Amino acid sequence: MKAARERKVPGWLGTTLLLGAFGALVWLENRRPLRRAVESKLRRNARNLAVATLGAVSLQLAEQPVVRPLTRLVESRRLGLLKRAALPAWLEVPLAIALLDYTLYLWHVLTHRVPLLWRFHQAHHADRDMDASTALRFHFGELLISVPWRAAQILTIGVCPLALSLWQTALLLEIMFHHSNVELPPEIEARLANLIVTPRLHGIHHSIVEEEVNSNWSSGLTIWDRLHRTLRVDVPQNAITIGVPAFLDPAEVKLGEVLEMPFVEQRDPGFLPPRH
Numbered sequence: 001m002k003a004a005r006e007r008k009v010p011g012w013l014g015t016t017l018l019l020g021a022f023g024a025l026v027w028l029e030n031r032r033p034l035r036r037a038v039e040s041k042l043r044r045n046a047r048n049l050a051v052a053t054l055g056a057v058s059l060q061l062a063e064q065p066v067v068r069p070l071t072r073l074v075e076s077r078r079l080g081l082l083k084r085a086a087l088p089a090w091l092e093v094p095l096a097i098a099l100l101d102y103t104l105y106l107w108h109v110l111t112h113r114v115p116l117l118w119r120f121h122q123a124h125h126a127d128r129d130m131d132a133s134t135a136l137r138f139h140f141g142e143l144l145i146s147v148p149w150r151a152a153q154i155l156t157i158g159v160c161p162l163a164l165s166l167w168q169t170a171l172l173l174e175i176m177f178h179h180s181n182v183e184l185p186p187e188i189e190a191r192l193a194n195l196i197v198t199p200r201l202h203g204i205h206h207s208i209v210e211e212e213v214n215s216n217w218s219s220g221l222t223i224w225d226r227l228h229r230t231l232r233v234d235v236p237q238n239a240i241t242i243g244v245p246a247f248l249d250p251a252e253v254k255l256g257e258v259l260e261m262p263f264v265e266q267r268d269p270g271f272l273p274p275r276h
Contacts, residue, residue: 005161005162006072006075006160007108007162017169019179022132025177029041032107034183035181044127048136049135053139058144062143063147074155074158078158080156081157082096096158096167099157100159104220120142122261124138126253127259128242128248128255130179130181130202132181135175174196177196200233201216206242210271245271246267
């Protein structure tokens with residue numbers, strides 16, 4: 001069973017799944033868009049993929065040399081809560097994935113509440129539209145700052161290599177899905193929302209209204225929003241303006257502006273009061 005915990009999702013499989021999912025979502029966005037576009041999709045995708053490339057390089061240089069050895073250390077020395085419980089692999093791995101998802105919920109809240117973290121996270125929210133490419137648009141600085149949090153997750157929970165690999169692959173697929181601009185049949189989406197974050201749910205989180213952006217924090221399972229009473233389902237998509245009020249001019253969210261956003265004088269984001 002120890003050997004099973006030390007496995008991970010093969011790189012070729014993870015890459016194939018992610019590229020296939022991204023291509024399928026982009027195709028569906030063109031066929032069944034959930035929201036009207038503000039900017040040219042081609043221009044936005046190019047910008048977001050450029051931001052994503054810098055982020056991917058940063059993760060390869062900063063995160064991978066840290067987290068992979070840590071998972072092996074956790075496994076070899078039996079570190080963390082789950083390792084102390086000495087659970088069988090069939091139970092330990094799902095619990096580790098669930099706890100990784102919950103602690104990511106907490107991290108997401110912090111990226112909005114802590115001014116230093118918001119400096120970097122607002123580059124993600126300042127996208128004037130939201131689609132599958134937005135899921136990849138995280139400032140490289142935010143990804144670098146998140147490395148200590150990821151390390152703490154692994155050591156505290158007791159995350160084995162298999163659990164981390166499965167979670168990261170599933171998380172990327174889910175993030176692309178719930179950022180996508182795909183209109184699903186309402187009855188199907190309502191059923192999915194009982195378990196996972198959906199495009200309509202996450203669209204509410206990207207609203208320019210303060211009480212809406214401060215809801216639907218979950219990245220994977222919606223249970224965390226339900227437990228913390230931060231779930232919102234009552235805002236129609238045609239009533240939502242995507243973005244940050246201080247950056248609603250598309251000219252202010254070009255690639256250069258996005259990359260320098262955390263390092264210049266900060267604006268009041270200006271989120272709007274509750275709807276009446």
